[in-house]
Amino acid sequence: MNAQMSPQVSRRSLLLQAAGLGVTVSFLGGSAFAAADGAMAKRKMVVIICRGGMDGLTVSPPVGDPDYAALRGAVAVTPDQALKLDGTFGLHPALESVHALAQKGQARIAPAIASPDRARSHFEAQDVLETGAAQVYGVNTGWLNRTLEVMGPSKVEGLSVGAIAPLILRGKVQAASWSPGKGVDETARLPTLLQDLYKADPMMGRAFARGLETEAMAQAAMTALNPAPIPASADTMAPKAMWQNAVNTTTPAPQVMAPPASGQSAPQTAQAIAGQRQAREAARKLGSTLAGFMIQDGGPRVAAISLDGWDTHAGQVGQLNTRLSYLDAVLDGLNTGLGDEWSNTVVVAATEFGRTARVNGTGGTDHGTGSTALVLGGGLKKGGIIGDWPTLKQEALFENRDVRPSLDMRGLFKGVLVEHMGVDRAALETRIFPDSADAKIVTGLV
Amino acid sequence: MHDLAVSPHTARHVSTKLAAHFVSDTPPPALVARLQKTYLDSGGRLDEMARALIAAPEAWDPAPVKFKTPYEFAISTWRAVDAEPSGIGKLAPVLTGLGQKPFSPPSPKGWADEAQTWCAPDALIKRLRFSQGFAAVVADRLDPNLLAQTALGARLTPPVAKAVARAETRREAMALLLMSPEFQRR
Numbered sequence: 001m002n003a004q005m006s007p008q009v010s011r012r013s014l015l016l017q018a019a020g021l022g023v024t025v026s027f028l029g030g031s032a033f034a035a036a037d038g039a040m041a042k043r044k045m046v047v048i049i050c051r052g053g054m055d056g057l058t059v060s061p062p063v064g065d066p067d068y069a070a071l072r073g074a075v076a077v078t079p080d081q082a083l084k085l086d087g088t089f090g091l092h093p094a095l096e097s098v099h100a101l102a103q104k105g106q107a108r109i110a111p112a113i114a115s116p117d118r119a120r121s122h123f124e125a126q127d128v129l130e131t132g133a134a135q136v137y138g139v140n141t142g143w144l145n146r147t148l149e150v151m152g153p154s155k156v157e158g159l160s161v162g163a164i165a166p167l168i169l170r171g172k173v174q175a176a177s178w179s180p181g182k183g184v185d186e187t188a189r190l191p192t193l194l195q196d197l198y199k200a201d202p203m204m205g206r207a208f209a210r211g212l213e214t215e216a217m218a219q220a221a222m223t224a225l226n227p228a229p230i231p232a233s234a235d236t237m238a239p240k241a242m243w244q245n246a247v248n249t250t251t252p253a254p255q256v257m258a259p260p261a262s263g264q265s266a267p268q269t270a271q272a273i274a275g276q277r278q279a280r281e282a283a284r285k286l287g288s289t290l291a292g293f294m295i296q297d298g299g300p301r302v303a304a305i306s307l308d309g310w311d312t313h314a315g316q317v318g319q320l321n322t323r324l325s326y327l328d329a330v331l332d333g334l335n336t337g338l339g340d341e342w343s344n345t346v347v348v349a350a351t352e353f354g355r356t357a358r359v360n361g362t363g364g365t366d367h368g369t370g371s372t373a374l375v376l377g378g379g380l381k382k383g384g385i386i387g388d389w390p391t392l393k394q395e396a397l398f399e400n401r402d403v404r405p406s407l408d409m410r411g412l413f414k415g416v417l418v419e420h421m422g423v424d425r426a427a428l429e430t431r432i433f434p435d436s437a438d439a440k441i442v443t444g445l446v
Numbered sequence: 447m448h449d450l451a452v453s454p455h456t457a458r459h460v461s462t463k464l465a466a467h468f469v470s471d472t473p474p475p476a477l478v479a480r481l482q483k484t485y486l487d488s489g490g491r492l493d494e495m496a497r498a499l500i501a502a503p504e505a506w507d508p509a510p511v512k513f514k515t516p517y518e519f520a521i522s523t524w525r526a527v528d529a530e531p532s533g534i535g536k537l538a539p540v541l542t543g544l545g546q547k548p549f550s551p552p553s554p555k556g557w558a559d560e561a562q563t564w565c566a567p568d569a570l571i572k573r574l575r576f577s578q579g580f581a582a583v584v585a586d587r588l589d590p591n592l593l594a595q596t597a598l599g600a601r602l603t604p605p606v607a608k609a610v611a612r613a614e615t616r617r618e619a620m621a622l623l624l625m626s627p628e629f630q631r632r
Contacts, residue, residue, distance in 0.1 A: 052614035122614055123590065167586070190574065190618060194625050197609055201627040203513075203565055211567030311614045 040422040044294055044301045044345040046334060047144060047413075049166060050327070051126060052311030054351035055365055056372030056403060058320045059095070060109045064088035067392035073359045075316050085109065086384060094324040097332035098374060105382035106342075110373040110412055112390055114353060114405035116439070120367040122311070125352035130168035132410060134435040143432050144304055145171030147417060150427040159300035161290060166306045176300060189309055276322060280329040287333020295341050302421075305330065310351060314362035331376060343378030346420045346446065350374075350409060356401050357392055370403030373412060379420070379446045386412065386442060408439035415442030457485040463559075464495060469504050470511045471560045477504045508600045510631035513561035516544035518632060519573060523624055526597040527584050544572050565630075574625055581620035590619030601628045 061077035062068050064087050069076050082090025083099040089111060091099045101107035117128035117136060124136040132143030148158045149172055158175030160166055169175045191212055198205035286305075293299050307327060312319050327349060335342055354371025375386060387407030390396045398404040410433045417423040417432065418441060429437060450456060461481035465473030481498055488494040499505055514522065520540050524530050531537040538548050545564075551557045558564070594602055594610045606626040613619035623629055 121611075123616055123619075126615070189614070190578070190621055190625075193609055193613075193618075193622055194574070197605060197622070197626055200605070203561060204570065204627055204630065207565050207567045208570045209567075211569075211571040214567060215571055308614055308618070311612070313612070 039344075042301075042341070042344045043421050044303075044338075044341065045416060045421055046290070046294075046303045046305065046345065046347040047168060048305045048307060048327070048330070048347065048349040049126070049129065049168060050310050050323075050349060050351040051306060051308045052122065052351070053125075053353050053355055053367055054310040054323075054371055055312060055316065055320060055355040056111060056113075056351075056370065057355070057357065057365075058092055058316070059324065059372040059374070060085070060089050060091055060111050062088050062111065062389065062392065063090050065389075065392050067394075071357045071359070071392055075359045075363060075365065088389060089385065092320070092324050094321055095328045097328050097335065098376065101331075101335065101376055106378055106380055107374065107376040108380060108383060108386055110375065110386035110407055110442075112370040112387055112403050112406040113350070113373045113409055113412060114370045114407075115409045117353070118369065120353060120369070122352060122367075127167065129350065129352045129409060130166060132413070132433045132436070139434065141171030142166070142168035142304075143413070144168045144302055145173050145175060146432045147421070147423060148173040148175065148302060150423060150431055151421070156302060157298070157300040159290070159293060159303045161286065161303065161305040166304055169302075169304045175302075189311075276325060279322070280325055283326045283329035284333035284336075287330040287335075288337030289333075291334050291337025291339075291341075294345075295338060312355070312364045313360070313366060314364040316359075316364040331374075335376070338378075346375065346377035346379070346416050348373060348375050348412065348416060350412075354403050357397055357403060358401065368402035369398045370405040373409065375412070375416075375445065377420075377446070381444055381446060383444065386445075407442070408436075410436045410439040412442045414439065415445050419443065420446045451490050452486075454482070454486065457482045457490070460490075461485060461495070464499060465504075467559050468499055468512075469502070469507075474504050477502055510601055510628055512632050513565050514630055514632050515557060515564055516541050516546035516569075516573075519630065520544065520576075522597075522629070522632070523577070523580055526593065526624075526629075527588065529584070540576060544576060545569050570625075573630070574621070577621040577624035578617070580624065581617040585616040585620035588616060588620065590616050590623065593620065594623050597623065598626075598628050603628060 057068070057072065058075070058077060061072075061082050063077060063079040063082045069078075077090065077092060079090070081093050083093060083095065084090050085099075085102060089109060091102065091109075098107050115125060115129045116134050117125045119125065119136070127133075127136050128138075130142050131139040132146070133139040144158065145168070148156050153173040158169050158173065160169045160175055191208075194208060195205065198208055290303060290305070294301065294303060307323070307330070309319070309323050331347065331349070334345075334347060338345055350373040351371050353367060353369055355365035355368040357368070358365070360366055370390075373386075390404040390406050392403070394400065396404055414428055414433055414436065417428060418425055423432070428441075433439065458478070461478045461484075462473060465477050465481060469477060480502065481495055484495050484498040485491075520531075520537060531540075534548070541548050545566075546557060590610050590613065591607070594607060598606070606623065606628055609622050609626070610619045613622055
């Protein structure tokens, strides 16, 4: 990537270093885009992909649905915890910023939305969500990339956040990517999952546990040396970075391993609370830094963020508390960072599938179907929920287990593209979301 | 020299080393005894011993026993995705990072052959880093469940298959596979 950087890019890269995030950025240096298309030329769109199957019934708990509490048992959000939206729905208490926006009519929920995939497999469902195809393996480029193609690649820049461009932004148009070195905990799950695998393997289990301890100590020591936010140099200080980059010099490998997931259902220690506050601060910074890019002249108008960690088969309450707090902070950072441009921006946070309506035996939920998408933006029209609410009555559940989807995810995205971004309707149905005629365009969003 | 070469102690020593390298850190005594006999019967012919090893049922136990050295781990990782390092320049820094700097064993005796040496806390963390980096580069184009089957075959255990299938992303799935106890052994 470095080899392709233009001088313009280096300038932006410096700018970001100054933001103190320890990030690397690569931007395809496109021509600065004059406001030829009037007001539409300022329109921006951010898609946040919540990977792992985000539980809609926790994001926007239908506390007013008579079946909710019984189905969810110990993982239900109670009516007094929920941040009230209407007579049926609330928001999870960690979504404070989203709730504040909702009260101004700048955030809405689509509580029973799903991609056309029904296999309940992460890989397949994420593929379908990101390619915009009607079925898995239908297409191998992302619909957001094809949107850039349709809108004119020289006019509209795309940017993805994360070490590697997510599928949604992959394709013919070279989109920029920006990778926060620290603060995004996309690798936090692995150590926990591996420790499970090593339970029957004392030799590896013991060695790995020791290794993690040492790692955590080294992290703590580094944090003490470099009070947060950790400067970019902290990464290069670590000897591992030197050889790790040898794996592939064009793609930065994930560099941080956060300590094993904190904030599980165990009571929160002061340390865990401090850790969560720090993560929230990093998340807000991620959002505001991305916003900083987007408000530059010729900056990206389309961006994608990928957030892992939503696959909550066990200990869901604590995990989602942490994840939603993180998501809320990213959104808050975007909102405040965009400033006046917030009114020109629509943000959609969506997931590949929802989770089972019933709580399972391990305080979690399993792969399901319908979930919640969050739609935010300063220019949204006021309105209630997007799509219908099928309710949680037993006969209403999809295959007697999941929230029944009442809205096709492609319909929501198509609505944002047409009404907000001004994308040509014909291209929408043929090139961006092929074979999606049955996914009706959601109207009246902006 | 001749006296040394035909000594039963030499036969035992060489047999133990071979069995330990190819079969297990603590090789079955019966196997060592058979190899020792081959050595003495053939007048110390290593090719005969190799044949005896290949013929030994102990060498074909599907349960993986030997913890891979960094070299074996790295090469098998590339092989798992049907690829190879484009050159020593690509592989050498990886091996150095994983603790096995090419052509630089700690003593004339060569690299250690036991799990205790390689399955160290820091070494595992380094393998995890490598696995994540490797997965970040290649995993997005692969079917992780299929990869688990082709890479581990009969050695794919239900917990690993489940962990791979349940992973949130292809990258996570692949890193889990590479770090699984089964893939870390041969």
